[in-house]
Amino acid sequence: MHSTTTLDHVVAIPEKRALSTTMWIGSFALLTAVGAQIVIPTVPVPFTLQTFFVLLSGALLGPRKGAVAQMGYLAMGATGFPVFAGFAGGFPYLLGPTGGYLIAFPFAAWVTGMLLHENGLVRYLPRAVAGVFAMLLGMVVIFAMGITQLNFVLLNDWDASFSAGFISLQLWDAVKIAAAAGIYAELGRRFAK
Numbered sequence: 118m119h120s121t122t123t124l125d126h127v128v129a130i131p132e133k134r135a136l137s138t139t140m141w142i143g144s145f146a147l148l149t150a151v152g153a154q155i156v157i158p159t160v161p162v163p164f165t166l167q168t169f170f171v172l173l174s175g176a177l178l179g180p181r182k183g184a185v186a187q188m189g190y191l192a193m194g195a196t197g198f199p200v201f202a203g204f205a206g207g208f209p210y211l212l213g214p215t216g217g218y219l220i221a222f223p224f225a226a227w228v229t230g231m232l233l234h235e236n237g238l239v240r241y242l243p244r245a246v247a248g249v250f251a252m253l254l255g256m257v258v259i260f261a262m263g264i265t266q267l268n269f270v271l272l273n274d275w276d277a278s279f280s281a282g283f284i285s286l287q288l289w290d291a292v293k294i295a296a297a298a299g300i301y302a303e304l305g306r307r308f309a310k
Contacts, residue, residue, distance in 0.1 A: 180230030217266025
């Protein structure tokens with residue numbers, strides 16, 4: 118049976134676990150903000166590195182802490198910090214065409230974390246396979262919410278929304294999932310009890 122230890126259990130001194138948890142949550146919120154600035158501008162949905170860190174936050178921190186990290190990221194952006202793609206910020210950005218993708222981040226981190234922790238998939242599958250499967254389901258959450266908002270706010274055409282908001286992004290997202298699952302599997306091998 119594989120261990121599902123999170124990063125703060127690996128790195129923290131037990132007496133300092135609360136500080137370690139806060140550090141990891143804040144770090145993933147900031148990494149998601151950095152990932153938002155690694156952009157290939159496409160219309161209407163840009164290619165960014167955000168989802169890489171969203172999925173890793175759930176995989177490495179667990180469902181609740183991963184979701185909290187992503188809520189922290191959204192809170193920074195909603196209050197006006199320029200942490201969204203293209204150094205954008207402000208609450209109205211969350212109501213725009215790509216806001217559904219962003220709003221999905223805490224849910225995706227939670228789904229990914231639940232599938233990999235809480236006696237999840239790593240009990241039954243090799244760590245890398247479990248990571249890929251969990252992250253694929255996390256991406257489904259992001260795409261479902263993102264395409265829905267893209268359709269209602271901008272395109273008003275489900276076929277066009279699916280094409281622009283899902284199909285055009287698949288190769289890029291496959292690379293991100295493979296890389297994130299690889300990191301998750303390697304860290305799990307190194308730090309398993």
